[in-house]
């Protein structure tokens with residue numbers, strides 16, 4: 459097998475994504491091919507430089523803390539109850555994430571949250587109508 | 602803040618449970634202490650994912666806002682720095698998916714001169730920053746997540762919304778491109794006598 463075969467596998471080797479037979483095959487090639495061995499070493503150098511870079515901390519721009527604090531101070535306190543509308547939206551979104559979509563005839567699908575949303579809206583309308591109806595009924599009832 | 606702008610954030614001590622509890626209750630001063638302690642870490646993550654200072658500041662600010670909102674949900678099974686690091690990563694990747702990039706000239710982030718680190722044989726911070734800056738976003742983001750921050754490919758695929766196979770190819774190409782750039786800078790490992798190692802792949 460030629461070098462290009464092994465070059466393609468160097469990344470798999472580095473990422474630990476090769477079986478031990480493949481590893482043995484690559485290692486035996488590396489033992490007599492300085493070019494492929496050099497490429498492996500270089501990719502290794504790149505990765506260790508990147509990892510070292512990732513452990514370093516950069517300076518934030520001047521005024522960063524003050525700007526974040528200004529944004530934080532207009533936030534409601536953490537954990538304070540959400541506005542009702544947002545709480546409903548969040549719950550529906552969660553349901554949607556877990557239940558996904560409902561298949562309709564004809565191969566189309568709709569998100570579960572729409573169905574529940576329509577259900578809630580219909581319930582609200584029904585309750586409203588019921589109340590009005592009850593009130594009117596009382597108004598009309600002769601004593 | 603400390604005069605030295607650069608240090609290893611992984612060694613930062615976590616805030617005490619009492620400090621965290623105060624911040625979670627909305628104590629602005631307690632939150633400010635956390636912000637001051639971790640600003641560099643969060644900003645670095647954002648800068649490395651986004652590749653420029655304007656976006657990095659926006660995303661880092663968003664990460665701290667998420668941190669403030671979610672503090673009551675923080676559980677001490679994770680260390681605080683790991684938890685916040687994840688918030689910073691997701692805020693940055695979300696920002697990347699949402700916003701258009703601000704083009705900016707390469708500018709090495711500020712660091713204390715005496716601490717200008719060597720990141721390997723002949724590789725310094727400016728070389729890495731320039732090399733990452735030159736990578737197309739599609740390569741840089743997954744390569745940073747994989748090799749700067751050590752995320753598993755599965756998580757990178759989930760975070761970036763790309764197929765696993767695509768993410769792997771992008772990381773492989775990102776590495777190849779960085780290897781050539783570092784070598785072109787004369788920073789590679791093969792700084793031996795000229796011709797000591799014949800190459801066949803250039």
Ligand SMILES: [Zn+2]
Nearest residue numbers: 461491493494
């Ligand atoms: Zn070879």
